[in-house]
Amino acid sequence: MRVLIVDDEEPARSRLRRLLKDVAGVEVVGEAGDGHETLRQVEVLHPELLLLDIRMPGLDGLTLAQRYTDLPPVIFVTAYDEYAVQAFEVNAVDYLLKPVRPERLAAAMERARQRQLATREAVSRALEAVRPVGASTRIVTSTPGAIRLFDARDITRFWAADKYTLFQAEGAEQVTEETLGSLEERLRQVGFLRVHRGELVHVGSIKALRTVEGSFAVELRDGQVARVSRRLLAAVKGELGLDGSPD
Template sequence: MRVLLVDDEEPARRRLSRLLRGLPDVEVVGDAGDGEEALRRVEELRPDLLLLDVRMPGMDGLALAQRYRELPPLIFVTAHDDYAVRAFEAHAVDYLLKPVRPERLADALERARGRLLAKQAAVSRVLEAVAPVDSSCRIVTVSQGVFHFFDARSISRFWSSDKYTLFLAEQREQCTEESLTQLEERLRSHGFLRVHRGELIQLTHVKAVHSRNGEHEVELQDGQLARVSRRSASTLKAALGMKAR
């Protein structure tokens, strides 16, 4: 779970970061000191969760949550106990009082994880309804509650990073809920080939194949490079009509 910390006090951000490092499957991807900066960081980093202070200069945490309802799930972390009702009205996952106890933080993150899993299940149901896996080239991403659709035939490469599947489109890195294995199965008939456990490429977008010391790498027309496993090298060469050497 990718977390963004939003608090105008740097010591508070550092302490939260230390606490989060002790929790499994949690990554602090960045921080911000006020609401305006938080909005920019959300757009840039696309976190799964915000840990958000209430009182900050400029746009405070409550104003941010009330004004921008399509933000990722929120957990308020504050020294003030009199904003809880308004926080939950803004659909906060939880409301933690400083100094935050580690066990209380862990419980809050489990609640957030449950909300994210429920959202992913809803996305999967939408995918099944609008894009049958046996016939569609459609790739769907979700960002801040907005569904975005891409044609897989315009995509050169999908790759795995940690627990995510990424690809480049519209001059930026995108993230889809589907695994590489799922994409491999439904995009095979559209010219995609799995060349590495972490790489799925569009064969019609291959510009060159580089071989060095028995290692292979594919260069794609948009400049991306994809790793090729030793095991997949012969399959790739056959698919591209290359003579075996």
């Protein structure tokens, strides 16, 4: 589970990082010192869980969770017990009081893991309900409180990042748990082609094949650029009708 630690005090962040080293299956992907930095880190790092302090300068943790409902699940970590009711009103996984005891932290992380598994199962059921086998172009994403559906025919590119697949839609970066390999198999019939081990693009959206210092890339109609591997270059040229063109 990918965790972002949020606390305005560096010693508190360091202690949580040390304690989490003893919790199996946990990766601390970053830290933040206030609410605004948290939003930036969530956008870049895609954590699966926030360990979130409540009292911080500027945008505090409770206001952050109340205002931004699409955040990852939250475990509040605070020295104050008077916010517990408000914390659980924003569907917090748990509420830990400082100084955090190792066994209490481990129990909270297990609760978060069980919630994550339940969410993934719900997404899988939704995916099966809306997708005829081998025929659907629907792409499913899941955020706290919402399962969203996109049409792959409106998307030009998918790319791999860690354990997830990313794509651009509705002016923002979206995340799906479906693998690039699964998407390649499912979307081949509507014109998608693997051009790199980490890139899947819609062939009809390619407007240029470029070479830069010996590396290859395709430019798409929406301005995105996807890498092309030498191993797959011939297949890309073939799809574009460039079989006889020089490298």
